[in-house]
Amino acid sequence: MPEQSDIDYVAQEEGVDASKLANLVRAGRAVVVRNLRRSIKPLGIGEGLRTKVNANVGLSPRASTPEKEVKKALVALKHGADTIMDLSTGPYLKKTLSAILRHIDAPIGTVPVYQAFGERGFDMTSDSIFRVIEDQCKKGVDFITVHCGIKREYAKKLRGCDRLIPITSKGGAALAAWMLRTGEENPLYADYDHLLDIAREYNVVLSLGDALRPAALHDAGDFFQMAELKTLGELTKRSRERGVQVIVEGPGHMPLDMIEKHVREQKKICGGAPYYVLGPLVTDTALGYDHISGAIGGAIAAASGVDFLCYVTPSEHYSLPGEDDVKRGVIASKIAAHAGDIVKLGKRGEDDTISEARSHLDWHTMARYAMDEATKQRVLEIADSEPCTMCGDLCAMKISQSFVVSKKKR
Amino acid sequence: MPEQSDIDYVAQEEGVDASKLANLVRAGRAVVVRNLRRSIKPLGIGEGLRTKVNANVGLSPRASTPEKEVKKALVALKHGADTIMDLSTGPYLKKTLSAILRHIDAPIGTVPVYQAFGERGFDMTSDSIFRVIEDQCKKGVDFITVHCGIKREYAKKLRGCDRLIPITSKGGAALAAWMLRTGEENPLYADYDHLLDIAREYNVVLSLGDALRPAALHDAGDFFQMAELKTLGELTKRSRERGVQVIVEGPGHMPLDMIEKHVREQKKICGGAPYYVLGPLVTDTALGYDHISGAIGGAIAAASGVDFLCYVTPSEHYSLPGEDDVKRGVIASKIAAHAGDIVKLGKRGEDDTISEARSHLDWHTMARYAMDEATKQRVLEIADSEPCTMCGDLCAMKISQSFVVSKKKR
Numbered sequence: 103m104p105e106q107s108d109i110d111y112v113a114q115e116e117g118v119d120a121s122k123l124a125n126l127v128r129a130g131r132a133v134v135v136r137n138l139r140r141s142i143k144p145l146g147i148g149e150g151l152r153t154k155v156n157a158n159v160g161l162s163p164r165a166s167t168p169e170k171e172v173k174k175a176l177v178a179l180k181h182g183a184d185t186i187m188d189l190s191t192g193p194y195l196k197k198t199l200s201a202i203l204r205h206i207d208a209p210i211g212t213v214p215v216y217q218a219f220g221e222r223g224f225d226m227t228s229d230s231i232f233r234v235i236e237d238q239c240k241k242g243v244d245f246i247t248v249h250c251g252i253k254r255e256y257a258k259k260l261r262g263c264d265r266l267i268p269i270t271s272k273g274g275a276a277l278a279a280w281m282l283r284t285g286e287e288n289p290l291y292a293d294y295d296h297l298l299d300i301a302r303e304y305n306v307v308l309s310l311g312d313a314l315r316p317a318a319l320h321d322a323g324d325f326f327q328m329a330e331l332k333t334l335g336e337l338t339k340r341s342r343e344r345g346v347q348v349i350v351e352g353p354g355h356m357p358l359d360m361i362e363k364h365v366r367e368q369k370k371i372c373g374g375a376p377y378y379v380l381g382p383l384v385t386d387t388a389l390g391y392d393h394i395s396g397a398i399g400g401a402i403a404a405a406s407g408v409d410f411l412c413y414v415t416p417s418e419h420y421s422l423p424g425e426d427d428v429k430r431g432v433i434a435s436k437i438a439a440h441a442g443d444i445v446k447l448g449k450r451g452e453d454d455t456i457s458e459a460r461s462h463l464d465w466h467t468m469a470r471y472a473m474d475e476a477t478k479q480r481v482l483e484i485a486d487s488e489p490c491t492m493c494g495d496l497c498a499m500k501i502s503q504s505f506v507v508s509k510k511k512r
Numbered sequence: 513m514p515e516q517s518d519i520d521y522v523a524q525e526e527g528v529d530a531s532k533l534a535n536l537v538r539a540g541r542a543v544v545v546r547n548l549r550r551s552i553k554p555l556g557i558g559e560g561l562r563t564k565v566n567a568n569v570g571l572s573p574r575a576s577t578p579e580k581e582v583k584k585a586l587v588a589l590k591h592g593a594d595t596i597m598d599l600s601t602g603p604y605l606k607k608t609l610s611a612i613l614r615h616i617d618a619p620i621g622t623v624p625v626y627q628a629f630g631e632r633g634f635d636m637t638s639d640s641i642f643r644v645i646e647d648q649c650k651k652g653v654d655f656i657t658v659h660c661g662i663k664r665e666y667a668k669k670l671r672g673c674d675r676l677i678p679i680t681s682k683g684g685a686a687l688a689a690w691m692l693r694t695g696e697e698n699p700l701y702a703d704y705d706h707l708l709d710i711a712r713e714y715n716v717v718l719s720l721g722d723a724l725r726p727a728a729l730h731d732a733g734d735f736f737q738m739a740e741l742k743t744l745g746e747l748t749k750r751s752r753e754r755g756v757q758v759i760v761e762g763p764g765h766m767p768l769d770m771i772e773k774h775v776r777e778q779k780k781i782c783g784g785a786p787y788y789v790l791g792p793l794v795t796d797t798a799l800g801y802d803h804i805s806g807a808i809g810g811a812i813a814a815a816s817g818v819d820f821l822c823y824v825t826p827s828e829h830y831s832l833p834g835e836d837d838v839k840r841g842v843i844a845s846k847i848a849a850h851a852g853d854i855v856k857l858g859k860r861g862e863d864d865t866i867s868e869a870r871s872h873l874d875w876h877t878m879a880r881y882a883m884d885e886a887t888k889q890r891v892l893e894i895a896d897s898e899p900c901t902m903c904g905d906l907c908a909m910k911i912s913q914s915f916v917v918s919k920k921k922r
Contacts, residue, residue: 162901162903162904163905166901191904192906260916261916263916266871267867268916270909272907272908272911275912276906278915279912279914282915317867319854319864320860320863320867321867357851357855358811358812358815358852359855384811385851385863386860386863386867387863388883390886390887391847391887393804394807394844395847397804397807398847398848398851401768420878420890421890422901422902437795437797437798437801437805438804444729445767445769450729453797454796456796456799457677457729460728461728465830468799471797473800476800477799477801477826478800480830489574490574491574492832494572496602496630496682497682498681498684499677501682501688502670502678502679502689505671505688505692506679
């Protein structure tokens, strides 16, 4: 569990009562993320708190370098990401993770099975998986995705399934294939108590992965997704009994009218545990613009109670993201998170300040809140020299200033 | 009203029954857009039909040329816009509209009061407004935004209002200022029958503008928005009695949890008339990325029954859009419209085809459905030479192919 000083810090950051937050953390409805070995600012995720945004970085055996991935992580933080997951695979995984932990002053997440399967393939064992997990926790990783919910029986059922995309989770696919080949149960499920012991020692937050998340609208809400979620609900309960912080991962691809109902169901099944979703993407057809598809689903999800959004970049489904993809992905998720928070937390943020600035053609204030540097510069140009190109004399703001005396303080 | 052959054409395009569509058109729940003087393909908007997307183009006195605006309109059509509105203001308005009507093979909309106020300012009269309207209808404009619902009494109330942004509609602001200066009633309201006569002659669709739409979350759902909407509901009824096709315009800026309820209310107030919304933007804070804020609101709106989305571009609130802004705005709205249609029409589109292609790493099929040329080329490179950079050997698709034999035809 987190230290009291971390809870106090988060409570102040979020403007919530510290004892109330401590109760939520004890009840497993909120988590405070910081590996006890790391000296970063702790981050709160869960009930009553601002919706957080995660950005995935990480190289693959076929592209990028550790340096490039650090740079992408810095770009993500600059545009408002709250956490970074290093999803590196391949021979430079460890080097990249070390660099990320060294350079990035925010909670870092990983998927340890990428390393475990990468190093030994089908010769992976329960022991080798837990060695990797312990090693990454020792190094300071703050949260780990662990696909504890994909039981052997579910993997067997995948064989002749009706899904359009049987499994899209890399870690989940590796574990499923390993279980079907060895006949053994998923070690992350079978030895869950071992996992809890490691997590507790370092206050590493377990992010219970959804190996069976739908990767196509066609597959949303099906047996696999819901069976795994029920298993995650049971594991959430066990983690609370052992004093380990848990968040639960969710989809994926889902028609927009299913999202609210699904979020409420997850909260019920998992006793109010924080929900961390990837998207959800509300159409499968947005190739090249999946950050927008994900922002639509993410906003609805956040408004419905989701606590943590994993960004989706424009290059989702076809390429490792570059710096510009990372930036666009983070911005889209930040918009979604804020639009959701307006509903979920019942309060607008800087919206009113920006709208008042618009009404007064106060370009300097507008520029201050621009979502990226290029927009800011463009708006400052309008403020300082070049006039607004939109309407000329037919400017609704100017025309209405001639007859409106608002009661609002201007 | 539209010709029978136009109704037949639209019914075939949309895969709906022609006599059912004719009934919907008669009842005012759907419209078929084509000025009888224009030889373009007609477009259906309304109940049971695919959600349509409009792209605004048009120069201002301070930027662009007629040629550039035609090019922007072509870019919009290329990326899937269904209609174009020419919102030009200033001395080149007429030249631009002529060029747009000549070069663009899709329904064209305008806001005639821009020309009427631009030519005569506060010396504008009821006659001069109707002369412009008749002139634009003669030239072939297919639909016109007319701010008939902003009555003099509403304009008076704006004077000391509590809104953060009293009025954001250019046409609405001009009419309000004119009413307050002359003391006269809004001619588009007072002489609505005259407007109906002109519209009927050419089968021009009236798009009843929402001059008082909220331009800030703070102002959403307030007296002004709802009072004007009720007036538009009355005018909708009168237009049906005279055999004139009408769509109704809506916001604007609105928290995402208000959207569904608001759309249902509009449909009730306006007897099921097609609803045409701008956004809605679900936060005021997305400066530089308002196309994403608008896509979030637009998707929820379309799923809730909205029939027609006006795009929002990244340059909304600070600049006339350029070609790239137009492209990004249209794509965002297309994603929103499709995500909405999956819910509203109860059927997926190409989603399943794309998901199956993903499952089989069929890059050629994926490329075919990419949302822009750059993405398509990138995916074709992956297909033809360079491998996918995402996961290397840890590819969930490849791993799962080794153990899954799906029942789906692959």
